[in-house]
Amino acid sequence: MSSITKVMYTSRCLGNLCQRLSVINLNLQQSSKNIPATIVSSSQFHTTPKRFDVMEFFDDKKHYGENEVKHGRHWEKDELRIKSNQDLHKLWFVLLKERNMLKTMEHECNEKMELFPSPERIDKVEMSMENLESVVRERNKAYYLLETGETGERPGKLVTNSLGINHYYKASEHVIPAYMNQNWFKSRQHFRGKAVRKFVLLYRERLYNEKRKAKNRDRNQVMMLMRRNPNLDVSLLREKYPTVDIDKLIRNDQIRGHYIPK
Structure with missing residues (x-):
């Protein structure tokens, strides 16, 4: 008898649930009639199919076996400066996904001893990411300078490493102070002696x-350009080769070619 009551109670609960779902569905249909057609259609519009599988790490199959893949140039800083922070955030993840895909395809081609088509795509993506990071750093510096009067960057200074070479060191956070961190203290010790001084002299000479x-290569390049093109704009040469004293070349008459005038 108890089993019969349980079955009847379960069937009654299921009937109530179905009745409530039908009421909810009817309300949704009535509310959807009041929504404009443009909003309903736009919610069902998709530009690209969603893919959540491993194939996102691989290139399009039509590029397999090709020697060259058509691609564009990298993003310039001037183009990135006019974009909003939200667009830059989205573009960063697009570039990151593209770089991961290209790195995966390069590794796969190396494993199979095949030619990776258009390897310069990796360089262009990395250049775009570097330019984007520079633009974001510029905005962060401007914001912190306006709000706090400081750049907001990690402080740094010019220090000398163990071989006597100067380099710029950026400070970083540590768990314990410097005088208690023996490994950090030993890595900052400087070697003294004649051998180190000799190494520093040879390094500076190099x-x-x-x-x-x-500087000599730039000077010879400017001389060759002015010999072949006597009417070349000097201001453009000064802008492209700032280390070359063009006025000195003109005064010393070193840009004249070795030819006999007719």
Whole structure:
């Protein structure tokens, strides 16, 4: 007898539930009639299909086996400066997803000993991300300078490492103070002696030679351009080659070519 009562009670509960669901459905249908048609249609519109599988880490199948894939250029800073913070936030995740896909395809092509089509796409995506990060840092600096009078960046200073080379060090948070952190203290110790001084002298000489060779290359490039194009705009050369003394080249008559006038 108890089992019969349980079955009757369960059927009565199911009937009440179905009746309530039908009432709710009727109310929804009546309320949807009062909504404009444009709003209802726009809620059902999708531009791209949703994909939540592993294939998002791979390129389009039509690009498999191709030697070259058509792509655009990277994002410039001037183009990113006119966008809002919300657009920059969305663009960052789009670029991050694109970079992960390209890195995955590059690894897959290396594993299969195949040619990765248009590898410069990775460089352009990374350049876009660097420019976007620079623009966001500019906005953060401007905001903090306006509100607090400081840049908001991590403080840093020019320090000397263990080999006697100067580099810019940015401060970071530590769990314990510096005088209690033995590992940090040992990593900041400086080696002294004749060997270190000799290394620093040779290192500075190498940097000077690289700077001197680069300056000579720019000077020779300017001389060649002015020899081939006597009517070249000098202001453009000064803007592109700021390290070259163009007036000195003109005074010393070093831009004249070796030819016999007719």
